[in-house]
Amino acid sequence: MKVTERWLTKKPTISFEFFPARNAEGAEKLTRVIDQLAVMEPDFVSVTFGAGGSTREGSRQMIARLKNDLKLEVMAYFAGFGLGPEDIQGVLDNYLDLGVANVLVVRGDPPHGQPDFKPHPASLPHASDLLEFIRPRYPFCLGAAGYPEGHIEAESKEKDLEYLQLKVDKGADYIITNYFYDNRYYFDLVASCRQLGLKIPILPGIMPIFSIKMMENLAKLCGASISGDLRQKLASLPAGDKQALLNFGIDFAFHQCKGLLEAGAPGLHFYTMDRSPSTAGVVARLRREGLL
Numbered sequence: 001m002k003v004t005e006r007w008l009t010k011k012p013t014i015s016f017e018f019f020p021a022r023n024a025e026g027a028e029k030l031t032r033v034i035d036q037l038a039v040m041e042p043d044f045v046s047v048t049f050g051a052g053g054s055t056r057e058g059s060r061q062m063i064a065r066l067k068n069d070l071k072l073e074v075m076a077y078f079a080g081f082g083l084g085p086e087d088i089q090g091v092l093d094n095y096l097d098l099g100v101a102n103v104l105v106v107r108g109d110p111p112h113g114q115p116d117f118k119p120h121p122a123s124l125p126h127a128s129d130l131l132e133f134i135r136p137r138y139p140f141c142l143g144a145a146g147y148p149e150g151h152i153e154a155e156s157k158e159k160d161l162e163y164l165q166l167k168v169d170k171g172a173d174y175i176i177t178n179y180f181y182d183n184r185y186y187f188d189l190v191a192s193c194r195q196l197g198l199k200i201p202i203l204p205g206i207m208p209i210f211s212i213k214m215m216e217n218l219a220k221l222c223g224a225s226i227s228g229d230l231r232q233k234l235a236s237l238p239a240g241d242k243q244a245l246l247n248f249g250i251d252f253a254f255h256q257c258k259g260l261l262e263a264g265a266p267g268l269h270f271y272t273m274d275r276s277p278s279t280a281g282v283v284a285r286l287r288r289e290g291l292l
């Protein structure tokens, strides 16, 4: 089912993002994580795609398992960085064969650890170009990425918003946002989009905190700011107490989600980082408190 159809009949949705495992041990662990989260009956799950096609086979296998064995609705991501038209069509034809209805289209970044990677000479530079290429050729319900704090490379937030509008003009039916720790960034993005006349659903991305090191590293990569207040709260936790940090992360994300749902967000998209305790903890509490 197309997610936009889902939102016409059911809101709010919950959805979980997974990325393909890098080795057999990771795959075994991921199978357990997915089983633990599948029982929470997400409206859909999403599968990332490594830029340059690096996870093409892993993403394909994972989509097939999620769809065929677990009967979950899958949103496949597609990152077009460096790929030529035949490669793009090869991946998307495969998604069609697998019965995928929803595809989130992103540009992607240069693949890590592959200094010799050479983009195809006919590769497309921006997500809007990819959407323009894909829209007339495929029947997918297409999505694009949005950045509540602006994309890390963007000239300015205004320019980034212009390009987000272009992605919608070129075919995006919905937006999924990067994660953020302050809901005001999401509310501002939604307000700016509505001012521009963009009416499509804007699904907020949630990343519960469970590791300070990971939070700091990802914040630098993805541009999600960490406020002084959040830093103070984290600093007041008992040093090295992983359970205390996990509980704090669940509580913090719960309050974020509560605020988002009360403000009418169409759903909650969890960046699970291929782990189950935080996401399961937040969703269980939202359900216990009647918010989902």
Ligand SMILES: Cc1cc2nc3c(=O)[nH]c(=O)nc-3n(C[C@H](O)[C@H](O)[C@H](O)COP(=O)(O)OP(=O)(O)OC[C@H]3O[C@@H](n4cnc5c(N)ncnc54)[C@H](O)[C@@H]3O)c2cc1C
Pocket: 047, 048, 049, 050, 051, 077, 078, 079, 104, 105, 106, 107, 108, 109, 125, 126, 127, 128, 145, 146, 151, 152, 153, 154, 155, 159, 160, 163, 166, 167, 176, 177, 178, 179, 205
């Ligand atoms: C929900 C979500 C899912 C993601 N999934 C994946 C994944 O599966 N695999 C992966 O590799 N990465 C993924 N990413 C990360 C994403 O690929 C990176 O953030 C990437 O740097 C930008 O992708 P984009 O689609 O937003 O790019 P674009 O929309 O192309 O924007 C990239 C930059 O270029 C600027 N820009 C956009 N259009 C133009 C234009 N026409 N002219 C000039 N400048 C322009 C923008 O302001 C921005 O700074 C995901 C991100 C999100 C939020």
